[in-house]
Amino acid sequence: MRRYLLLLMLSTVGMLAHAQQFMLSGRITGNKGEPVSFTSVYIRNSTYGTTANEQGQYQFKLSPGNYNIVYRFVGYREKVVPVTIADHDERLNVKLDEEIFSKEDTATYNRKTDRGMAIMQQVLSNRERHMNEFKTYTCQVYIKGVQRLTKAPKSLMSSPVIKQLDLDSAGRGILYQSESISQFNLQRPDKFKEITIASKNTGGSPAFSYNKASDLQLNIYQNIFYVEGLRSRGFVSPVADNAFQYYRYKLDGTTVSNNRTIHKIAVLPKSNRSSTFRGFLYIVDGDWRVYSADLYLTEENDNINLIDTLSISQQYIPVKDSVWLPASIQYDYKGSVLGFKFAGYYVGIYNNYKIDQEFPAGFFNGEVLKVDTAANSKPSGYWDATRPVPLTPQETRDYHKKDSLFAIQHSDPYLDSVQLENNKFSPLSYTIFGYEAKNRKTKESFYVAPLYLSFFYNTVEGWGIDERVKYTKKYDDLRQFSIEPVFHYGFSSKLVSPNVHAEYLFDPWKRGRIFTNFGAEVMDLNNVGTRSLWFNTLSSLLYENNYVKYYRNQYGNVGYERELANGILWTSSLEYSSRRQLYNTSYQHIFDSKVREYTSNNPLEPGAPADDKSFLFPEHQALTFKTSLEFTFGQRYITRPDGRTFVPSRYPKVVLNYRKGINGAFGSDVNYDFVSIDISQDHIPVGLTGYSSFKISAGDFLNRRNVYFMDYNHFLGNQGTTFDPTYVGSFHFLPFYEFSTNAAFLEAHYQHNFAGALFSRIPFMRKLKLEEIVGANYLTEKFNQNYSELYVGIQRLFFRVDYGISFRGDKKYIQGFRIFYGIR
Incomplete structure (x- = not known):
């Protein structure tokens, strides 16, 4: 019995000794004593090793035993040193000899026969x-x-x-x-x-x-x-x-x-x-x-x-x-x-x-x-x-100092003082960036939109106020709730438009959320979007271009969104609306223009005078169901403790859309069925010549018994000198409303960014680091002429200038420059 106990004890001690590891460290130098930085150090016939630091110092742990350690760096002769690790740390300094390459075959150089x-x-x-x-x-x-x-x-x-x-x-x-x-x-x-x-x-x-x-x-x-x-x-x-x-x-x-x-x-x-x-x-x-x-x-x-x-x-x-x-x-x-x-x-x-x-x-x-x-x-x-890799003394000092500073900056008193300072109201900051107050303990925040966005002008409402505030509550499990009430009032139209947007993110890992919107709004007849409220204000007052056409909508909707599987996102919503046509009520100018006048708020009567009240649609009610499935093939993502980040896919994205105008329910007047498919990819690497982007969309109204203008399929057009190129599915010269359709359509967009491949070959252009862009847009509809665009452009950071030409049918339509400088 004693013999078995003794064997057991010896075996246990041996196993513990074998499990214990000791440090092998040292310094690697050249023939002149200079450090050989970043030398690879590894055990021969294994894949375990390390790299020396900038000063040639290296270290790694080894269990007791005999090893052949390989020291290798470009320009130096590979060295193998036998090492025995017993029961203590070992220090081994190594000197590497410069690699001597035989020049026998390199006396003369011939580019073909070398x-x-x-x-x-x-x-x-x-x-x-x-x-x-x-x-x-x-x-x-x-x-x-x-x-x-x-x-x-x-x-x-x-x-x-x-x-x-x-x-x-x-x-x-x-x-x-x-x-x-x-x-x-x-x-x-x-x-x-x-x-x-x-x-x-x-x-x-x-x-x-x-x-x-x-x-x-x-x-x-x-x-x-x-x-x-x-x-x-x-x-x-x-x-x-x-x-x-x-x-x-x-x-x-x-x-x-x-x-x-x-x-x-x-x-x-x-x-x-x-x-x-x-x-x-x-x-x-x-x-x-x-x-x-x-x-x-x-x-x-x-x-x-x-x-x-x-x-x-x-x-x-x-x-x-x-x-x-x-x-x-x-x-x-x-x-x-x-x-x-x-x-x-x-x-x-x-x-x-x-x-x-x-x-x-x-x-x-x-x-x-x-x-x-x-x-x-x-x-x-x-x-x-x-x-x-051991730290250098400077790196150790930097870590120690910044770790200490980090501890201070993340202490409760310090964070409380920072929060108090950040939550102070600054009139200048509020004017440009808005005002935000946060409570880090309750994870609540309150945001007020910038002052300059609080005032607007358009020909339908005149001067007006648009005040937006947002309350957000975050939870420890990354769930999140937000609510955004809006007060909107036009002084000329005397329309009060309060509304509320609310959203609850209940499953952040699967993008699961429910949302609701209700109230009243003065809305763009093109639901894809034309120009922001503030940008339309500048366009109207400075250039008398009231491009955006509005209607009145009192509505309520609820929606649901969640990933069904990785790369498959389902979204659905149901909305009830009461909608009526609006007309221009204000005709103010900053400059006394004798060249250009405002136009009608009816987008189908672009030549009509500003006070035109021609008929576009009757006041009506609409109950609308929308659903879509978004397929991101090969979807990739990063999971961190604070959430999930999606990585751009190497494959196209496909979106299937269905929209139903439900007739008869709750007095709903609409009656239509619309289906469409979108296929797109934002960034396709093309080797040495930059990257491409494309989008193809096609759709049709399977049933169009009663479709009003805001229910048509609309396109992301552009009118005016400025444009927004950040979305590949946009046009340069397409009118905002003229091509909106209740019939079958096909649109296609392609753009290639050469990323400097051409200009980099021109000596005086190289340092500008401009990116060359070419592209084309195309639209065909069942009851309209074909429309197409070709353009070229240059880009640097967020600034871009394009020159393009467009065609309606086989006739030239519009050509000219389009500029983007970060404002949408």
Whole structure:
């Protein structure tokens, strides 16, 4: 019995000793003692490792045992060091020798016969094999990002600014830090799911970020690289199947590392303006695969935004003899804005690959990222014990300071004082932005629309008041209730139009909501929308263009919306309305115009005088049922503790609509059935030439026994010099009401944004970073002439100018410029 107890105790002690881990750490330097930053460090014949920090310091935990540790960085000879981990931490400093590449085959360079071309021909011949070496994998990913201010104008470096940003006397300091640990799961060709276990960041939000594992999923064997946030167009991979159309290759040397012959290949674009990389590829001889990559893009040659230079480094390791995957991926960047110079990096470390895993049915359900509820609340001790890349002293100090500041800024006294300050009423702020008061404890808010939106003018109501307030209540489980009462009054028409809009979000994860609206409104006869109340005020008073035509509606409706399944959204509503025609009652001008006069409020009598009272429809009642099914194929979404965010789908969206005018019930006079289908996609990447958008809609009234003008199918037209291009289904020159129909129709819209692909080739245009746009719109109806538009335009940020021409039938209709500057 004692012998069995002794064996049990020894076994338990052995298991505990084996389970305990110890830290292996050290510093990696070159021959001159300089730190070799971001060196990959991993256990040979495994996929477990880390990366050194900027100062060459590395660390990771190992169980007791014997290991061969591989140290590898581009430009240095790979080094393998045997290490024994016993019962304590070990420190191992390593010196790397510069890689010496034999130049025997590189004495003379001939772009056609250089051996580098032959080597890359072998790589491209084996490209498909390397892309398809595995079907699935799962791994753990650690991502670290740091952005620094490296120089700032002295004229702007006041003491408060230096103190707030924690800068030194030269204007240098850390602006942003982030870390995340996640499990990444991938199934070829394009399914992935990431589960964030821990996340931490300090500092302001950067203009772009790559702090998710999916952000750094750049497979060099793909034809096109997309670098999100820096450009809408893609870049040709130096290992694309058509790479020889864009690149020349030069053998820059050959070396032998751990019994592998490695060729260093210089990547040389054939053109300076061809969306290509520069740098080096390191190729394994015989296997003809990428060993590592060291590539870069520049603002000058590649027209990237926000930064001047982006370097991309990848280190590949054998997961199995026939499968190589990235051990680390790193982005380094630098740039300048208004005299401020900044630099930063994102590094991703991939550990514990498991190849060809079987995932349960339904695992890839459209959720591409799930952030654990406790991911953002991990204590400092967790990160100290878990992070694979040690912090530098500056990073440690920055974390400590900003963590302390975060604790203060999230304390109840501080938050109460901030809330009190933010809730103070400011006349100037209210005039421009409105007024909002919040109670963080009860999660209630009260909002009043800006003062400048409270007054309006139109020819139907004259001068008027439109006051809107909104109350919102949020609950701990993300449910939400809001109610928005509106008081609307026209002084000339003497119409009082109070109404209320209310909504209850009862299932935030499935977009489940119920809503109701009731009261009275002066409404646009085009229910798709023409111009906002405020913009119509400017148009009427400044240019005597009373484009919008109104009617009176007293109504009440209720509606329901919810996802039936991922990507299938159902919406239904029932409305009862009492509607009557309105006429112009006011004819005021700011300027005494002798050229242009106001027009009738009857959209079918555009040439009639302003005081025209021609008949459009009788006063009537309408009971209307609406329902729609929206199909988003391949819908993807991100789940965070505070809600769900949808990611643009790579496939078109389809919407089926049905609208029924119910006759006889509660005195309803309408009697019709309308069906339509919409197919659209907002962003279709087209490789090196930008992206396209399109929308196609078709519909018909199956029954049109009694249809009034506001029940027609309307289109998003435009009249006037300004227009709104933010929606692909809009027209440039189509009249707001003239083409509204109660018959069959088909409309189609297509637009392509070249995203600088053309102008970037013109030296004096490159720095403007203008985007070139072309497009076409088309409409055909059963009882009307065909209508079409063609246009070209240029865009920068939110400013856009288009020139277009339109046709009614085969005759030219309107041509001219249209401008957008952010006002709708």
